[in-house]
Amino acid sequence: MSIEIIIDGESITTETGKNLVDVAAENGVYIPTLCYLQDKPCLGTCRVCSVRVNGHITAACTLPVSGGMSVEVNAPDLVDMRKALIEILFVEGNHNCPSCEKSGRCDLQATGYEVGMVVSRFPYRFPLREREAGAKHLWLERDRCIFCQRCVEFIRDRDSGEKIFTILGRGTTAQIELDIELADKMPAEQVREAADICPVGCIIEKGVGFNDPIGRRKFEIQSVRERALGMKDSAAESGHE
Ligand code: SF4
Numbered sequence: 001m002s003i004e005i006i007i008d009g010e011s012i013t014t015e016t017g018k019n020l021v022d023v024a025a026e027n028g029v030y031i032p033t034l035c036y037l038q039d040k041p042c043l044g045t046c047r048v049c050s051v052r053v054n055g056h057i058t059a060a061c062t063l064p065v066s067g068g069m070s071v072e073v074n075a076p077d078l079v080d081m082r083k084a085l086i087e088i089l090f091v092e093g094n095h096n097c098p099s100c101e102k103s104g105r106c107d108l109q110a111t112g113y114e115v116g117m118v119v120s121r122f123p124y125r126f127p128l129r130e131r132e133a134g135a136k137h138l139w140l141e142r143d144r145c146i147f148c149q150r151c152v153e154f155i156r157d158r159d160s161g162e163k164i165f166t167i168l169g170r171g172t173t174a175q176i177e178l179d180i181e182l183a184d185k186m187p188a189e190q191v192r193e194a195a196d197i198c199p200v201g202c203i204i205e206k207g208v209g210f211n212d213p214i215g216r217r218k219f220e221i222q223s224v225r226e227r228a229l230g231m232k233d234s235a236a237e238s239g240h241e
């Protein structure tokens with residue numbers, strides 16, 4: 001059903017039930033995301049897409065649009081709030097971008113640039129989370145995990161449907177875990193899919209490393225904003241070049 005909503009003061013005609021992130025992008029309004037993948041069930045874990053809808057702050061990816069919605073995306077307080085959320089993700093892990101295999105192809109790094117982050121306003125926690133390197137074809141750089149749950153929900157054993165990745169613990173003790181037996185059964189394209197679906201450099205494919213030269217990496221060719229607005233389906237191929 002055709003409906004009218006307002007985004008940042010502009011009246012927009014769209015279809016009821018569509019995802020607010022997608023509706024905004026279709027109309028040239030960029031809403032940052034990290035856990036959201038178009039055409040996959042919403043996870044709502046990172047909250048980086050927070051906007052104000054009819055006066056209440058909510059994660060845009062969780063919201064199907066309906067008639068009469070009034071959405072604020074680029075009000076200064078919201079822009080700063082989303083920047084703060086990105087800054088929190090940086091201090092909650094250890095992110096040394098120049099030495100990271102995902103640099104230039106990392107959604108967190110690219111979104112940090114997009115929101116204008118230079119340093120975090122929050123103290124760095126420097127967590128100690130041991131890397132997991134026991135599987136044959138991939139390893140986990142746990143300090144870079146942002147707990148988005150993409151791998152947990154969307155990368156499963158192809159025979160049993162069991163989860164290969166899980167998050168154990170809560171709060172500051174949480175860490176990503178890997179079922180090594182199931183991981184060693186993953187075909188090569190699923191290993192690549194897991195590394196690509198991870199929005200940061202936590203899931204790394206062994207033997208690949210720095211596979212694109214500086215200047216030709218994913219977000220150096222096209223910014224995360226341009227990708228979100230112009231190539232929506234590329235979100236589902238996060239990391240592919
Ligand atoms: S995962 Fe992304 S943000 Fe973290 S160090 Fe690697 S490139 Fe930087």
Ligand code: SF4
Nearest residue numbers: 145146148149151198
């Ligand atoms: S390993 Fe990557 S995909 Fe999995 S929860 Fe952590 S950040 Fe998300």
